[in-house]
Amino acid sequence: MGRLRTDSGPAEDLLIELDRDAGVPLHRQIEASIRASIRAGRLRAGASLPPSRTLAAGLGVSRGVVVEAYQQLVAEGYLASRSGGYTQVAVSMPPAAAGAAVSGAATSDSVASTAQPAARGAGFRIDFGYGRTDVSQFPRAAWLRSVRTVLTTTPNDRFVYLDGRGVPELRQALCDYLNRVRGTLADPGNVVVCNGYGQGISLLIQVLARRGARRIAMEDPSSDDDARVLAAAAGLDVVGIPVGPDGVRVDALDLVDADALVLTPSHQWPTGGVLPAAARAEVIRWARRRGAIVIEDDYDAEYRYDRSPVGAMQGLAPEHVVYCGTASKTLAPGLRLGWMVVPAHLVADVAAAKLLADRGSSVIDQLTFADFLGRGEFDRHLRRMRPVYRRRRDALLEALRTHLPDLRPAGIAAGQHVVAWLPPGLDEAAVVAAAARHGLAIQGVGRFRIAAAGPGGLIFGYAILGESAIAEGVALLAAAIRDVRGS
Numbered sequence: 159m160g161r162l163r164t165d166s167g168p169a170e171d172l173l174i175e176l177d178r179d180a181g182v183p184l185h186r187q188i189e190a191s192i193r194a195s196i197r198a199g200r201l202r203a204g205a206s207l208p209p210s211r212t213l214a215a216g217l218g219v220s221r222g223v224v225v226e227a228y229q230q231l232v233a234e235g236y237l238a239s240r241s242g243g244y245t246q247v248a249v250s251m252p253p254a255a256a257g258a259a260v261s262g263a264a265t266s267d268s269v270a271s272t273a274q275p276a277a278r279g280a281g282f283r284i285d286f287g288y289g290r291t292d293v294s295q296f297p298r299a300a301w302l303r304s305v306r307t308v309l310t311t312t313p314n315d316r317f318v319y320l321d322g323r324g325v326p327e328l329r330q331a332l333c334d335y336l337n338r339v340r341g342t343l344a345d346p347g348n349v350v351v352c353n354g355y356g357q358g359i360s361l362l363i364q365v366l367a368r369r370g371a372r373r374i375a376m377e378d379p380s381s382d383d384d385a386r387v388l389a390a391a392a393g394l395d396v397v398g399i400p401v402g403p404d405g406v407r408v409d410a411l412d413l414v415d416a417d418a419l420v421l422t423p424s425h426q427w428p429t430g431g432v433l434p435a436a437a438r439a440e441v442i443r444w445a446r447r448r449g450a451i452v453i454e455d456d457y458d459a460e461y462r463y464d465r466s467p468v469g470a471m472q473g474l475a476p477e478h479v480v481y482c483g484t485a486s487k488t489l490a491p492g493l494r495l496g497w498m499v500v501p502a503h504l505v506a507d508v509a510a511a512k513l514l515a516d517r518g519s520s521v522i523d524q525l526t527f528a529d530f531l532g533r534g535e536f537d538r539h540l541r542r543m544r545p546v547y548r549r550r551r552d553a554l555l556e557a558l559r560t561h562l563p564d565l566r567p568a569g570i571a572a573g574q575h576v577v578a579w580l581p582p583g584l585d586e587a588a589v590v591a592a593a594a595r596h597g598l599a600i601q602g603v604g605r606f607r608i609a610a611a612g613p614g615g616l617i618f619g620y621a622i623l624g625e626s627a628i629a630e631g632v633a634l635l636a637a638a639i640r641d642v643r644g645s
């Protein structure tokens with residue numbers, strides 16, 4: 159009988175930021191980064207590292223560079239080579255556990271693998287609507303294995319009400335994953351499992367309002383169906399901070415007297431900018447000066463195509479940043495699984511709000527996800543999906559280049575959507591309306607603006623569209639734009 163897995167199987171990803179202009183050899187930078195992560199506790203004893211080939215591919219370096227770095231750290235005693243060919247953070251991990259971790263590697267997702275994504279949207283030929291993940295690719299077989307493990311190994315007395323933070327196994331597995339891949343400084347005691355970001359932000363806003371917060375700042379533009387509505391309902395003032403090409407304009411922060419700021423720093427929603435390191439540091443300084451809280455919505459960080467990884471802001475200031483993650487973009491929105499890493503002084507209140515909201519998320523689903531993460535299945539699923547989404551994104555960019563070369567795509571390096579800015583003189587609302595007449599559903603950036611004016615832009619959600627549907631959608635848009643220009 160197996161026990162629930164909380165050790166990680168061979169990992170697929172690891173956050174390492176390389177500076178190719180630093181004049182420091184790349185293998186030394188990799189060594190230094192892993193060493194620092196181990197020392198800071200981001201990589202736990204026993205955590206497995208990605209195979210050298212996988213990490214090398216992810217970083218865009220030759221395998222020899224990674225091998226050299228690993229060998230050096232093995233020589234220093236930070237890492238240990240394991241039978242089965244992978245490398246772990248050195249500890250006295252029992253050989254049986256290491257062997258079991260390797261045996262979890264085989265996956266067969268026959269139910270999902272043949273499904274083709276559909277183009278839909280009632281009455282539309284093609285729908286570029288955002289917010290849909292390709293659930294036809296849900297890793298059913300691997301998930302089923304984890305469900306089976308949970309149902310055959312978990313004692314009855316675990317299937318009861320629990321502490322508002324969630325099951326310890328999942329909180330630990332999430333910390334291992336987030337500290338390794340997102341550079342967070344997360345401790346299982348500070349994690350609160352919730353029903354997606356939607357519930358997480360709701361709990362946070364309730365707690366902040368109860369603690370006396372009066373005003374909350376949001377990116378302008380930003381999503382219009384969660385934080386904004388919830389904050390207004392809780393009686394908070396909502397102020398927009400304009401967003402530039404590199405994310406939120408930090409120079410505008412000091413002008414508003416806010417107690418909290420909701421941010422999407424890794425891939426601004428919807429415009430796609432990445433908040434640069436200096437701006438992140440400035441936001442943190444702002445939060446420290448004011449005693450404010452930054453809510454980091456890391457909604458789609460797992461999908462990164464041709465840019466270096468950017469770590470989560472939470473790792474810079476765990477006492478001022480709430481990190482929010484979700485399975486909605488990676489597995490399925492219908493799972494309703496999300497997680498927060500909460501500053502120590504807020505954890506008890508947020509956990510209490512969670513209990514009051516629904517008495518806790520499903521124990522069985524949480525244990526299943528913990529097992530799934532521990533087997534390395536989450537990493538494997540992401541590795542399988544990245545090229546799928548990347549091909550769709552490439553098809554979109556290619557079609558835009560061909561049919562609409564004067565639209566300016568932005569934020570293309572990550573996520574499941576692209577914004578394309580319209581040239582001056584082309585009215586966004588007119589284009590959206592003409593597209594609908596041509597059978598194409600697409601949203602403009604305008605409806606997500608709070609107060610700041612800006613250029614017209616269109617949001618292309620491409621996650622569930624096959625390459626030919628994407629090309630067809632862009633051709634429909636080109637016809638619609640010809641109509642607008644002709645009239």
Ligand SMILES: Cc1ncc(COP(=O)(O)O)c(C=O)c1O
Pocket residue numbers: 288289353354355356357381422427455457483484485486491495496
């Ligand atoms: C900006 C943003 N954050 C988070 C989410 C995820 O929300 P949830 O986890 O509640 O499904 C979405 C969903 O589309 C989103 O657009």
